[in-house]
Structure formats: C-alpha cells, structure tokens
Amino acid sequence: MRFAREQIVLTAGERRRRRAAAWAGRAVLFAVTSVAALAVLAIIFFIARDALPFFRQCGVVRFFASNAWYPTHEPPQFGALAIFCGSLIVTVTAVVIAVPPGILAAVCMSDLLPFGARQVLKPTIEMLAAIPSVVYGFFALVVLAPLMQDRLGVSSGVNALTASVILAVMALPTIVSVSEDALQASGRELREGSYAVGATRAETLVRVVIPASVSGIFSAVLLGVMRALGETMVVWMASGNAAQIPKPFFNLFAPVRTLTATIAGDMGEADQMTGSAHYHVLFAMGLSLLFFSFLCNVAGEWIVARQRRRMRGG
Amino acid sequence: MKRRKIVDWVFSGGAYCAVAVMVAFLVLVIGPVFVKGVGAYVFRGTVENRRMMLEQFGRGDSVAVLAEWAEVRRARQPVYDALRAFEREMDEMPSARRKELRAAFKEVKEGVAELLGPEPGTPLPALTRRIYGQTRWDRAKVKRAHILFEEQWDYSGGDGVRVLVPRAPMFEGTALALVFAVLEKDLEGLLRPRLRFYPQFLTDRSIDAHFFGGIGAEVAGTVYLALGAMLIAVPFGIVAAVYFQEYARGGPVLSFLRSCVNTLAGVPSVVFGLFGLAFFINTMHVSRGKSVLAGALTLALLVLPTVIRASEEAIAAVPRTYKEAALSLGAGQWRTILTVILPAALPGILTGIVISMGRAAGETAPIIFTAAVSVGPLVGLGDVLSHPTPALSWNLYNMCTEHEAADEIRHVQYGMALTLVMIVLALNLAAIFLRARVTRRLKG
Numbered sequence: 147m148r149f150a151r152e153q154i155v156l157t158a159g160e161r162r163r164r165r166a167a168a169w170a171g172r173a174v175l176f177a178v179t180s181v182a183a184l185a186v187l188a189i190i191f192f193i194a195r196d197a198l199p200f201f202r203q204c205g206v207v208r209f210f211a212s213n214a215w216y217p218t219h220e221p222p223q224f225g226a227l228a229i230f231c232g233s234l235i236v237t238v239t240a241v242v243i244a245v246p247p248g249i250l251a252a253v254c255m256s257d258l259l260p261f262g263a264r265q266v267l268k269p270t271i272e273m274l275a276a277i278p279s280v281v282y283g284f285f286a287l288v289v290l291a292p293l294m295q296d297r298l299g300v301s302s303g304v305n306a307l308t309a310s311v312i313l314a315v316m317a318l319p320t321i322v323s324v325s326e327d328a329l330q331a332s333g334r335e336l337r338e339g340s341y342a343v344g345a346t347r348a349e350t351l352v353r354v355v356i357p358a359s360v361s362g363i364f365s366a367v368l369l370g371v372m373r374a375l376g377e378t379m380v381v382w383m384a385s386g387n388a389a390q391i392p393k394p395f396f397n398l399f400a401p402v403r404t405l406t407a408t409i410a411g412d413m414g415e416a417d418q419m420t421g422s423a424h425y426h427v428l429f430a431m432g433l434s435l436l437f438f439s440f441l442c443n444v445a446g447e448w449i450v451a452r453q454r455r456r457m458r459g460g
Numbered sequence: 461m462k463r464r465k466i467v468d469w470v471f472s473g474g475a476y477c478a479v480a481v482m483v484a485f486l487v488l489v490i491g492p493v494f495v496k497g498v499g500a501y502v503f504r505g506t507v508e509n510r511r512m513m514l515e516q517f518g519r520g521d522s523v524a525v526l527a528e529w530a531e532v533r534r535a536r537q538p539v540y541d542a543l544r545a546f547e548r549e550m551d552e553m554p555s556a557r558r559k560e561l562r563a564a565f566k567e568v569k570e571g572v573a574e575l576l577g578p579e580p581g582t583p584l585p586a587l588t589r590r591i592y593g594q595t596r597w598d599r600a601k602v603k604r605a606h607i608l609f610e611e612q613w614d615y616s617g618g619d620g621v622r623v624l625v626p627r628a629p630m631f632e633g634t635a636l637a638l639v640f641a642v643l644e645k646d647l648e649g650l651l652r653p654r655l656r657f658y659p660q661f662l663t664d665r666s667i668d669a670h671f672f673g674g675i676g677a678e679v680a681g682t683v684y685l686a687l688g689a690m691l692i693a694v695p696f697g698i699v700a701a702v703y704f705q706e707y708a709r710g711g712p713v714l715s716f717l718r719s720c721v722n723t724l725a726g727v728p729s730v731v732f733g734l735f736g737l738a739f740f741i742n743t744m745h746v747s748r749g750k751s752v753l754a755g756a757l758t759l760a761l762l763v764l765p766t767v768i769r770a771s772e773e774a775i776a777a778v779p780r781t782y783k784e785a786a787l788s789l790g791a792g793q794w795r796t797i798l799t800v801i802l803p804a805a806l807p808g809i810l811t812g813i814v815i816s817m818g819r820a821a822g823e824t825a826p827i828i829f830t831a832a833v834s835v836g837p838l839v840g841l842g843d844v845l846s847h848p849t850p851a852l853s854w855n856l857y858n859m860c861t862e863h864e865a866a867d868e869i870r871h872v873q874y875g876m877a878l879t880l881v882m883i884v885l886a887l888n889l890a891a892i893f894l895r896a897r898v899t900r901r902l903k904g
Contacts, residue, residue: 168792171794176707185761189761192738192743248478251478258476259479269888276888277885281877284856284877285877287860348464348468352471379853413737439728
C-alpha cells in the first residue's frame, strides 16, 4: 500500500523540482522565441543607428527634396528624390501590370479549372515564385533587353519598363496564390446562392465572390507591392540605373534608379567606405525601405483584423 | 440575355488566357535558361578544348590528343604561311594600297590568333585564354564570322542598320585570299569539333576568369551558404514554432512577438544585407570582412520567418487526438512534444526547411556585403568561418554585368543560371513530394 502510494503521489520536493524544470523549459523556449522575433527590432535599430549620422550631417530635407545625386563629387550631394521616384515608378508599373492578370488567373484557378488542373497548376506557380531573382535579372539583361532594343527601337533595352515587366512576372505568383486562397475561402454557399437567383458565372464572380474576398485580394496586392519594392537584383540589372526623374514622368522607356539598386550598387566598396557619408546615406535608404515595408505590413494586418471583425459580426 | 452570355464567355476566356499567359511566361523565362544552360554541359568541343583539358586538368588520352594536335597543326600551316606571305607582299605594295589594307589585315591576323590560337613556335601569351584557340564550336563560328565579314553601320535610313561586308573581295589576288577560302570551307578540319559531355562543369575550378573550366567554387559557396543558413535558422525556427503553438497563451506579449515575425518576413532582402554588414561584421566582428559565416547568419535571419511559419503549420496540422492520447497516458508536456508532436510534424517541418533552403541558395542581395566575392578559389570547409566565397547567384550577376568579356562567356553564365535554377527547383520538387506524402498520411 505504501509502496504504490509513493509511486503515484509525488513528494512535495519532487513536485517542486518538476514544476521548476517545466518553468525553466518554458523560460528557455520563450527566450529563444524572443531572440528570433526581436531580431527585427535589432535590424531596425542597427539600420537606424547607421542612418542617423547621415541625417545629422546632410539634413533630412535635402535627402527627400533634391534630386541632385552626386555621391562621389566634391562636395558630395545626396538628393535622393529621383531615386525615390524611380522606386515608385517601377513598383507602381509592375503592380499595374501584374494585378489584373493575377486576379483573373486566381479566379480561373479557383472557379473555372477542374480540380485536377488546379492540383498541377498550384505547385507550378509556386515554382515560378521560387526561381531566384538574379536569374530573372539575367533573363532581362541578356534576352529581354536586346529584344526590346531591336524590335521596339528603344534607345536602351534596360529601362523602367523592362524592370517593371520582369518585376510583374515575379510578383504574379504571390498575387495569384494569395488571391486564390482568398477566393477559395469565401465559400461554396455564396456561389450557390448567386447561381440560384439566376446569375451567370461572370456575374457571380464579379458581383459576389470577388467583393466577398476583396480583403484577401487586397492583401495579395500588398504582398506584390512589397515584393516589387524590395526586389534588388532585377532592378539593378534591368532598370538602367540613371538617377534622374524621367521626362515626362510616365516615359517608361527612360532608365531609372531605385533605392534597392542604389544600395546594392554603391555598397560595392563597402569595406573602404565604412563611416563616410556615402556609406551612411545607403543606410538612410535602407531605413526608408524598412519604413515602407513596415507601412505595407501594418496596412495588411489592419485589413486582416477588419475582415475578422466583420466575419465575427456576421 | 444574349449579352449576358457573351459577357460570361468573354470573362471566362480572359481568365483562361491569364493562366495561359502565366504559364507562357514560365516557359519563356525557363526555356532559354534551360536550352542554353545545357550548352555549358554538352557542347561541340574543338581540338583546342581537348588540348586545354589535357594540359590544364590532365584529362583525356594524351597520345590521341597529341596525335590529333599534330594533324591539325599540319592542316593549319597553310593559313599561317599565307599570313606570313601576305606580310611580305604588303611590304612591296604601293603605299596607298598598303594603307588601305593594313587595318583590315591586322583584324584578320588577330582574328586568326583568337580562332586558332597563337602560331606554334611563337612565345606563349601570358593569359591562359590566349594560349588556346576557340574551344567551343559555336564560339569558333562567331569568331570566323568576325574574320570573314566586316561589321559596318548604315545610317542612310536615319537609324543605324548593321551590315556585314565580306572582307574577301578586298584581298582578292593576294596571298591572304587563301585564308578566307580555308576558313570558309575547312574550319572543321582546322578545329575538329566533336560532341563533348562536360558534367565536371559543376565541380571544376575556373581558369582565367571563367574562360575555361567550371563553376565548382561557386557551387560550393552556394551550398555552404544555404546549409549554414539552415543550420542556424532551423533550431530557432522550430523552437519558436513550438512555443507559439504549444505554450503561448495569448496576450499582448504574444501578439507583439507575432507581429515582429510578420514584419521580419516583409523586410526587403537588401536591408538584410545592410544589417549583416552593420551588425555581424562591423559590430559583432564575427569575421574580418566578409565571410561565409556572416553570410549564413544573414541568410538565416532572412529565412527564419518562413521556417517558423512552416513549422507552425506542420505542428498545427498534427491531429489533436495524438496529443490527447499522449497526455492521457501520463506523458508530460515536454515528452508529448518531443515524442509525439514533433515526429508527427516532422515531414511538414522538413518541407518548410527544404523550401527555405532553396530561397537561401537563390538570394543575392543579402550576401553581396556579407559573403560574396567575384573571384576566388574554392573555399575549404575549414575556412568557412573567416573566408568569403564566390556564390552562384552573385557570380551570375557579376559575370553578366561586370566581366570584361561578358559576351564571350555567355555559355558559362547560362550554365550558372541553369545550375542555380536546377538546385532551387530540385529542392522545391522535393518539398512538393514531401507535402504530398504528408497529406496522404494525415488523411489515412
């Protein structure tokens, strides 16, 4: 009797020991998780730390308002307006090119194609997303740019349009995949209800299904924006890298220079220029990129939260 | 009614078109990379290629290659003789005609040296690329065209149009006419093209800035970086996923940690590179300057959110009943996680790891400032902590934009692109199969 009791019921010391072990394990897990999660704060801190000397030295206004980008002149000028414009032009064009076919393709995959075809297409699209960006850049530079130069009679094949087209191709898989998930999530009852009142397939999709999943589609577009904005290799290789605002600004055949390409290109001699204003200005650009992607993230999370509230409300 | 039907058709047609366009894009991008990339592994190699392989890598049957080389030299002798003879002829020409021909002759002579290699008996050039003639038949034909035709631009129509003007008529009646005739008719006899399989392209060292040899150093660098990144990211990722799924009980701390992970996923890749430079190299001094270690740490941060999410999904997909059964048998939470939940979630976690590895292998921007160099020897396993390395992604960029003779080594660039794509696609295919297995197993 005593023997069995000792087996089942722990002594107070043993129980305390076990509880402490569980608590310690939990603490370790929490610590490791925190390190992983808080890395992003370290990123923000260290980028900001190296960006601050630039702002202190050269001023915030000049950076955002001037488009005189002569980092190697004496004295150097760091007006990044043209570079911000370049990023904006390339990103907006890429998204404008990618979104309509992306949503259509998502609709097709979720509502038109038979199940079997979708099983094949979905992984194929994931593959498209997995191709390294430098390969896309290589394709743009070696295949697409000469083609544009020969066929369209453009003076230079590396320009805003080339970069945007390739960025659009790269953003497409993300947009399609996420919108398709959103369309799927809107449910069968919705579609059946619409068919029941006599709507055609197009009417069902355009008037009922797409509006119902608009928040998911919107986050897909946001993801596409983030991918296009943060992409480095393609724009570096295919956009022409001229720090000027195209005239007129919608002239897509003009070469442009983006934030990411400037960081990648100018940091080439990073070892020699650590500490110079040219080094710090690149961190200022990195900080701006971080800020934009953070904005997109917040917007995305807000949309998801709003949608969840709405669903809960009925 | 009819209009509604037409709208319906148009809409469906447009949707099908969109999917078709997307697939077409895939073919359009992958197609050239695949077709031309194979050309780095399988191509028509000339006798120069066999000679180079023998002398630089010690490959091939030396007796046969030397015998063939002797034959080819005999076949080439008339060409070299003709060049010599024309030089003598030129000395006796009236000066006006000499002036007219001199520039063209110089180009022809240089072209022949590039096509066939330096004339035997003359001192060897310093650059390895000049010691041999064209090693690839496709390049040899391009070089021959440079000799036979002069490229001129016709501006009569406003825009410049490229015109190829044959050089032979200019030299008609001189000793040089023979060179043109031989090159046009009997180039095969001079170079002996033969199909060559070159799988060692994947592992060979490069010679003279990738003119000859393979991409071994780049492949090794990519493998080190991808494996290193996973080695660092996976433990953190799995622990974080276990915490989020099994331990966390909600509250502001949790939602803060979660949005941190989400934000990390959205950080542009080039910013990771900046951070790696500012933190790992300039602040932590993990190495003096760039190194594989610094690059792997940076890439690990980049793939961390993907690993966490995939592991979380895998853990969440483990049926509740497994956990409840384990707990009801008296296992503690730790034991349940280690012996029941993680093994059941393992294939799903592996899928995420494999996909992340593909991402790490393909990324360029984060390693530019932290790990990659344009030219470098193969890095040994002992040097990964302190040495930078060439890597497929970075060197592909570097070779097609900054290489002095980017046009001449397109085949190497395509080969690199193909290799990189193949590595990534193979990893992704593995992930797809893994996932299919998981779904089958969870179903029944």
